[in-house]
Amino acid sequence: MRCVFLSKSLDLRDYLGTEIPHLADRIELVDHRDDGTDADIQMAIAWKPPDDAFARYPNLQAVCSIGAGVDNILACPSLRPDIDVVRVVDPAQAQMMSGFVIWHVIWHQRRFATYLAQQRDQIWRRLRQRAVQEVPVALLGYGEIGQRVAADLAMLGFPVMAWSRTEKPMPAGIIGYHGHDGLADMLARTEVLVNLLPLTPQTRGLLNRETFGRMRRGGYLIQVGRGEHLVDADLLAALESEQLAGAALDVFVPEPLQPNHPFWRHPKIIVTPHDACDVSLTAVSATLRATADAVEAGRRPPHAVDRAQGY
Structure with missing residues (x-):
């Protein structure tokens, strides 16, 4: 053939x-x-x-x-x-993606961005340590990759939620949500939001002002879906207002990320070059x-x- x-x-x-x-x-x-x-x-x-x-x-x-x-x-x-x-x-791709997501979840949970800034300024100050049980993580998308990410996060002790377009059976330790109302309910309980969705007309622009505003204040975004899911200006506004404490971005429009884009130099954003997994x-x-x-x-x-x- x-x-x-x-x-x-x-x-x-x-x-x-x-x-x-x-x-x-x-x-x-x-x-x-x-x-x-x-x-x-x-x-x-x-x-x-x-x-x-x-x-x-x-x-x-x-x-x-x-x-x-x-x-x-x-x-x-x-x-x-x-x-x-x-x-x-x-399965190897799902494992690699899970490691990427977990690293960023722990980065947020343990406030490593603050420690990095303190190191730069030579400040010796310990922060209150937060238990994993205090940091609820929500996944947008529950396909093969989402299932692996959810299972690994739950094994570490994080409260894990997962949203899908239609209802799906969930294993013990994962709380499932679906549909429009389910998304709103999940976001209200969410501190770390992980986007693993495919790009469709319905999901384009889903990471927007309304979505961020429904999350717990001081939340964190891990964006590993498609660049078109994110409204860039809405993320910058959420960071400016401190509705979000930070974001990890791996996908963009266009790619490569343009040299003059504000994401490159934003102190609350980690940029990686579409390298979360392969x-x-x-x-x-x-x-x-x-x-x-x-x-x-x-x-x-x-x-x-x-x-x-x-x-």
């Missing part, structure tokens, strides 16, 4: 690197051409594909993302309704093989997203 690389921002052949030979025995990976069409292509692997990419492959049946996010593929104007969009599910190349390869098997058998591929929901 032939599979084409589709990206206007990454060299996907270079990105996959040493995984290419492990696929070559059954999947022929080819580069995208800017002109003409190719009727032999049945699969694609993509990240931010060119706007007209899918028009060039009339028999393409499935496109695989190189990560858990698929919003950049769903937004492509030439994506046809009959093409399955497949995301990567990777999918393993082994998982990408396994997804490609499983998708090829499904296409050849006339089945829907594993982890194909619901196009109507966007995830």
Whole structure:
């Protein structure tokens, strides 16, 4: 089976690197051409594909993302309704994301930002230590990654809540919320808010003045979803008013974060370059093989997203 690389921002052949030979025995990976069409292509692997990419492959049946996010593929104007969009599910990625989130939760709980400022000013002053039970953490999104993050935080003793669009069963130690009213109820109990949501029309701009205002005063934001979830000006206002004590931001619009953006130098913001976690190349390869098997058998591929929901 032939599979084409589709990206206007990454060299996907270079990105996959040493995984290419492990696929070559059954999947022929080819580069995208800017002109003409190719009727032999049945699969694609993509990240931010060119706007007209899918028009060039009339028999393409499935496109695989190189990560858990698929919003950049769903937004492509030439994506046809009959093409399955497949995301990567990777337990190692969930573990890496969990470590990133936990680090920032503890950074806030133990007031390390204050200690860092005191070190700079040579101030020796101990702060009251806060028990984990005093710092309720809420997750926006409870998919594979959210479930791992929630379980790890609960194991450390933090009170953990999780919100999803529809009701989901929750294990012991995790309090679940869903829907509009559930979100408001959860935010009123929230000190640390962790955004793990996929980007959809309904979630765009969700991290806004109203959301921050519903949280406990002096709260903290960990933003690892998509840059489009956050209203930048509303975050800056919440920090200025001290409604939020700080924020950890890993995703932005656009990326890279622009050199003159106020986030870079804000004393209450930690900026990382979209590096909270990364999918393993082994998982990408396994997804490609499983998708090829499904296409050849006339089945829907594993982890194909619901196009109507966007995830």
